[in-house]
Amino acid sequence: MKRSKLKIGIVGCGAIGTSLAKAISTDFSDKAELASLYDADVEKSFHLAGNSNRKAAALNLEDLLNKVDLVIESAKADSAFEVARKAMYLAKDVLVMSVGGIAEHYGELAALAKEKGGRLFVPSGAICGIDGIKAANCGKINKVVLTTKKPPKAFLGVRYILKNKIRLDNIDKDTVIFEGSAYSATKLFPQNINVAATLSLAGIGLEKTLVRIVASPGLKQNMHEIEVESDSGTIFVRCANLIHPSNPKTSYLAVLSAIATLKKILEPVSIGT
Numbered sequence: 229m230k231r232s233k234l235k236i237g238i239v240g241c242g243a244i245g246t247s248l249a250k251a252i253s254t255d256f257s258d259k260a261e262l263a264s265l266y267d268a269d270v271e272k273s274f275h276l277a278g279n280s281n282r283k284a285a286a287l288n289l290e291d292l293l294n295k296v297d298l299v300i301e302s303a304k305a306d307s308a309f310e311v312a313r314k315a316m317y318l319a320k321d322v323l324v325m326s327v328g329g330i331a332e333h334y335g336e337l338a339a340l341a342k343e344k345g346g347r348l349f350v351p352s353g354a355i356c357g358i359d360g361i362k363a364a365n366c367g368k369i370n371k372v373v374l375t376t377k378k379p380p381k382a383f384l385g386v387r388y389i390l391k392n393k394i395r396l397d398n399i400d401k402d403t404v405i406f407e408g409s410a411y412s413a414t415k416l417f418p419q420n421i422n423v424a425a426t427l428s429l430a431g432i433g434l435e436k437t438l439v440r441i442v443a444s445p446g447l448k449q450n451m452h453e454i455e456v457e458s459d460s461g462t463i464f465v466r467c468a469n470l471i472h473p474s475n476p477k478t479s480y481l482a483v484l485s486a487i488a489t490l491k492k493i494l495e496p497v498s499i500g501t
């Protein structure tokens with residue numbers, strides 16, 4: 229039976245949104261269509277829609293929600309929950325990239341999904357190993373530690389850095405700038421540490437997951453190391469991610485992970501946990 233194309237809308241037309249729009253129009257054109265685009269800076273949505281798909285550019289979120297089956301949120305942590313909540317209230321499926329913005333509201337979104345019938349997708353993003361952690365969590369996980377290392381400039385403009393008067397340009401060796409729970413990390417570094425939120429949702433939660441953030445001069449990549457101790461054994465994962473050419477805060481792997489999740493949604497066969 230031939231299914232109708234999945235109508236996809238993208239909220240946030242920056243580095244990730246732009247890459248995903250291209251993937252939908254090329255790799256998935258037989259199963260999906262880019263039905264709507266919205267950015268707080270409407271110039272960006274019009275630019276990404278281009279002349280060939282001008283009617284896709286939406287002037288506000290509600291306009292986009294009315295046109296789509298699946299909403300991709302690739303905007304900002306402080307608006308991610310509102311986008312997901314409004315979409316799920318209308319029984320739409322939602323794929324969230326700004327995971328730090330929804331993590332503490334996860335229960336509310338899961339309840340909405342159950343009540344209205346929409347689904348919530350959280351790609352692994354910039355980390356690997358979520359498959360093993362989900363499996364280990366079906367038994368008992370005792371400890372999860374994430375160490376994230378990024379070049380100092382990746383933390384430019386972060387309020388925590390400004391408040392604590394950390395001089396990023398003075399950092400000349402690996403320096404731990406934060407150590408604490410994933411809950412605090414997602415509050416203090418909302419645009420930098422989505423991976424901590426994803427890891428927490430897949431494992432033992434925001435309070436119990438421990439996070440260390442290191443500013444590392446000379447580093448050209450974003451590094452994430454995950455250590456897990458569980459009743460099924462230990463897991464150690466290390467990702468050295470190349471950064472997205474349009475946004476040094478974003479790993480290219482995060483974009484590909486969203487594309488892989490779209491594939492999982494659209495294809496009948498799915499490999500991996």
Ligand SMILES: NC(=O)c1ccc[n+]([C@@H]2O[C@H](COP(=O)([O-])OP(=O)(O)OC[C@H]3O[C@@H](n4cnc5c(N)ncnc54)[C@H](O)[C@@H]3O)[C@@H](O)[C@H]2O)c1
Pocket residue numbers: 239240241242243244245266267268269272302303304305307324325326327351352353354355418419420422423426474475477478479482
């Ligand atoms: N899950 C992960 O592992 C992972 C990895 C990297 C980035 N991210 C997150 O994904 C999001 C997008 O990343 P990016 O690199 O594309 O960022 P970006 O800054 O390149 O683009 C974000 C876009 O969203 C728009 N925007 C901001 N607030 C908005 C709102 N309320 N409504 C609509 N549009 C809005 C901005 O104008 C901008 O065009 C960020 O929140 C980032 O932290 C997640």
